[in-house]
Amino acid sequence: MNARMDERGSRSPNPPDPMESSRAGPAPAAARLAAALGARVRSWEGFLAVLLLCIIAMNALTSPSFLTAENQVNLFALSIEKVIVALIMTFVILNAEIDLSVASMMGLSACALGWLVQQGVPMPVAILACLFIGMLGGAFNGFWITVVGLPSLVVTLAMLIGFRGLARVLVEDRSIKEFPAWFEALGQQPLVGPFPLSLIIFFALLVLAVVVLRYSGFGRQVYVIGINLEVARYSGINVARVKMLLFTTSGFLSALAGILFAARLGTVRGDMGLGFELDIITIVLLGGVSIFGGAGSVYGVILSILIVLYLRNGMSLSNITGHLQTGVIGVLLILSAMIPNVRSFLAHVVRPGRLR
Amino acid sequence: MRLRAETRREGVLLLLIVLVLFGFSLVIENYLSARLFNRVSASVAILAILAIGQTLVVLTRNIDLSVGSIVGFTAYFVGQQLSLDNDIHPLVAVLMAVGLGAALGAFNGVLVAFCRVPAIIVTLGTLALFRTILVEYSDAQTILTVNLPQWLIDLPRLNVVSYERLHLRVVVAVMLGVAVLFQLLLRYSSFGRRLYAIGSSPEAARNAGFPTRRLVFTAFVLCGALAGLTGFLFLARFGNITVIAGIGQELKSVAAVVVGGINIFGGSGSVLGAVLGASLIDLLENSLIRSLQISEFLRDALLGMLILAAVAVDSVLMRRRRDR
Numbered sequence: 189m190n191a192r193m194d195e196r197g198s199r200s201p202n203p204p205d206p207m208e209s210s211r212a213g214p215a216p217a218a219a220r221l222a223a224a225l226g227a228r229v230r231s232w233e234g235f236l237a238v239l240l241l242c243i244i245a246m247n248a249l250t251s252p253s254f255l256t257a258e259n260q261v262n263l264f265a266l267s268i269e270k271v272i273v274a275l276i277m278t279f280v281i282l283n284a285e286i287d288l289s290v291a292s293m294m295g296l297s298a299c300a301l302g303w304l305v306q307q308g309v310p311m312p313v314a315i316l317a318c319l320f321i322g323m324l325g326g327a328f329n330g331f332w333i334t335v336v337g338l339p340s341l342v343v344t345l346a347m348l349i350g351f352r353g354l355a356r357v358l359v360e361d362r363s364i365k366e367f368p369a370w371f372e373a374l375g376q377q378p379l380v381g382p383f384p385l386s387l388i389i390f391f392a393l394l395v396l397a398v399v400v401l402r403y404s405g406f407g408r409q410v411y412v413i414g415i416n417l418e419v420a421r422y423s424g425i426n427v428a429r430v431k432m433l434l435f436t437t438s439g440f441l442s443a444l445a446g447i448l449f450a451a452r453l454g455t456v457r458g459d460m461g462l463g464f465e466l467d468i469i470t471i472v473l474l475g476g477v478s479i480f481g482g483a484g485s486v487y488g489v490i491l492s493i494l495i496v497l498y499l500r501n502g503m504s505l506s507n508i509t510g511h512l513q514t515g516v517i518g519v520l521l522i523l524s525a526m527i528p529n530v531r532s533f534l535a536h537v538v539r540p541g542r543l544r
Numbered sequence: 545m546r547l548r549a550e551t552r553r554e555g556v557l558l559l560l561i562v563l564v565l566f567g568f569s570l571v572i573e574n575y576l577s578a579r580l581f582n583r584v585s586a587s588v589a590i591l592a593i594l595a596i597g598q599t600l601v602v603l604t605r606n607i608d609l610s611v612g613s614i615v616g617f618t619a620y621f622v623g624q625q626l627s628l629d630n631d632i633h634p635l636v637a638v639l640m641a642v643g644l645g646a647a648l649g650a651f652n653g654v655l656v657a658f659c660r661v662p663a664i665i666v667t668l669g670t671l672a673l674f675r676t677i678l679v680e681y682s683d684a685q686t687i688l689t690v691n692l693p694q695w696l697i698d699l700p701r702l703n704v705v706s707y708e709r710l711h712l713r714v715v716v717a718v719m720l721g722v723a724v725l726f727q728l729l730l731r732y733s734s735f736g737r738r739l740y741a742i743g744s745s746p747e748a749a750r751n752a753g754f755p756t757r758r759l760v761f762t763a764f765v766l767c768g769a770l771a772g773l774t775g776f777l778f779l780a781r782f783g784n785i786t787v788i789a790g791i792g793q794e795l796k797s798v799a800a801v802v803v804g805g806i807n808i809f810g811g812s813g814s815v816l817g818a819v820l821g822a823s824l825i826d827l828l829e830n831s832l833i834r835s836l837q838i839s840e841f842l843r844d845a846l847l848g849m850l851i852l853a854a855v856a857v858d859s860v861l862m863r864r865r866r867d868r
Contacts, residue, residue: 246703296830334853336856336859336860337859337860338855341853342851342852343855344810345795345798345799345851346799346846346849347851349795349844349847349848350849350852351845352844353844353846353848354845356844357845389731435576441637466672469668470669470672473668475664477803479664480662511675511676511680512676512679513674515672515680516676517672518668518669519678520671521668521672522666522670522673525665525666526655526659526661
């Protein structure tokens with residue numbers, strides 16, 4: 189009945205256990221450090237870091253403009269909406285759930301914003317209303333998942349269709365571009381130094397995500413629920429509350445991303461963000477987060493965000509089109525899931541004498 | 545009399561379809577007509593074949609999100625071959641579509657069954673990959689109806705039997721044939737029963753000595769082959785095929801399967817359920833478009849709610865049955 193019982197997807201071995209190295213006896217400090225480093229490199233994050241360095245080196249060699257600050261800020265700004273949602277998607281997938289409705293919620297909040305502005309609602313009120321819609325939509329998902337007990341794959345698939353439908357009801361097949369100048373400037377121009385508002389929001393959220401997931405009790409609860417739901421229940425974790433909070437936050441951040449998207453483009457349409465959910469999930473899975481929950485880290489996701497952005501940017505700089513880029517990312521996703529399996533397979537073949 | 549869970553589910557779906565027909569006949573004049581049957585049955589056929597393929601995969605506790613790209617790929621490829629050479633025998637064209645679909649499905653199957661990559665990751669990747677290959681291969685060209693052979697253009701209007709103005713299209717007959725074949729296969733063959741066993745408990749199936757990898761692989765190949773067949777029907781129905789053909793079909797097929805009562809975690813459900821699920825979704829879509837009180841744009845919003853409602857009702861019914 190339970191997909192997450194199948195644990196073969198868990199990769200990303202835990203960082204070296206401190207107990208392990210102390211048990212190794214009085215080894216020289218340098219050797220211990222080397223062993224720890226080796227374990228790091230062999231971990232999933234280590235692999236991603238090496239891959240990232242290769243991509244940076246390749247990009248820097250083929251295009252002189254790659255390392256300029258302008259290009260760096262630009263490549264982030266161009267995908268900032270997906271990257272923001274990837275942060276909360278990390279939490280959701282770690283929790284052994286999935287939210288397919290994020291991109292539709294982005295579209296819905298952007299379209300609601302356009303519609304409200306067209307009705308003469310003042311901009312700040314409209315923005316708050318859209319964020320509220322996001323929370324409401326997320327809580328709606330959460331209700332079906334936690335209270336009714338439906339699988340999140342089905343619920344959010346239905347709302348992928350549903351939210352998108354509502355977005356289309358609001359703007360039909362028009363596009364709305366009557367936003368105040370300050371709103372578009374906020375989305376398009378640098379706010380502090382070279383950074384636009386969206387990038388600052390992202391960095392703030394990133395720090396928050398790291399702190400919550402690694403250092404807070406809530407973060408540990410997210411992991412425990414993802415590893416074993418029954419254990420989490422018996423140890424007194426309020427599973428429904430955690431899941432509800434995650435899906436509400438997911439809706440909220442998707443709405444926020446939709447508003448930032450509207451500000452960056454200066455116009456909204458019914459098909460905004462169509463298909464973004466696949467890119468977002470790809471980033472999270474490539475980051476080493478197990479689709480069955482409980483395994484993975486924010487650091488892996490950060491590396492994977494950089495890999496995907498740099499890869500796309502590098503391909504754009506060498507004139508490779510968007511469709512081919514998507515294909516390359518797709519191959520990368522499959523390969524990333526295969527490599528841990530191939531390694532364990534080889535280990536099996538190379539040492540057939542070792543039973544267990 | 546105690547009915548089997550599957551039979552009850554199918555009964556509920558049939559009842560829902562009748563209710564939808566009844567409801568719309570009150571709102572729309574001349575709703576219950578031969579035209580409605582002719583049109584809806586032809587469009588149901590395409591979705592239903594895709595949903596049957598998806599059923600095979602979902603039963604084994606996997607999912608295939610790449611079927612939309614497979615439909616687009618085969619529709620484009622076969623369309624191109626037929627445009628280049630109008631004399632290709634119809635049977636060869638169908639086999640070409642089914643074969644290509646099966647090959648793409650086999651690619652998914654190898655990765656899922658033998659490389660042990662989770663299906664959602666593999667098919668998310670191939671969803672992008674197959675589409676990319678199509679875009680690169682097609683060079684942004686479009687298949688045009690005028691270049692296609694006449695028999696293909698006539699195919700959607702071809703009838704097997706007609707009763708007054710009620711037509712049973714060839715497309716619908718093909719769908720019914722596929723449905724009966726796979727219903728029998730799943731219900732009575734050892735292959736079918738083993739697919740259920742894998743979905744109920746992969747571990748138990750392995751311990752029982754079933755070749756689980758080969759079975760999962762076969763499910764993906766069959767799903768791909770049926771997606772290929774869908775691609776062929778897609779080509780016949782629309783004629784003009786661009787590189788975006790079939791986008792979003794993967795979600796519709798999963799929706800049909802879920803509404804049809806096939807458990808998304810595998811192990812239970814039937815082909816008949818998938819066909820009824822596809823019928824309900826398509827009937828609603830078609831009827832909502834025609835109903836003047838409901839904006840065309842509200843259709844998707846309602847469709848989403850319908851899927852939720854169908855699954856919730858199913859889950860509540862099943863829970864009550866377990867509790868008893």
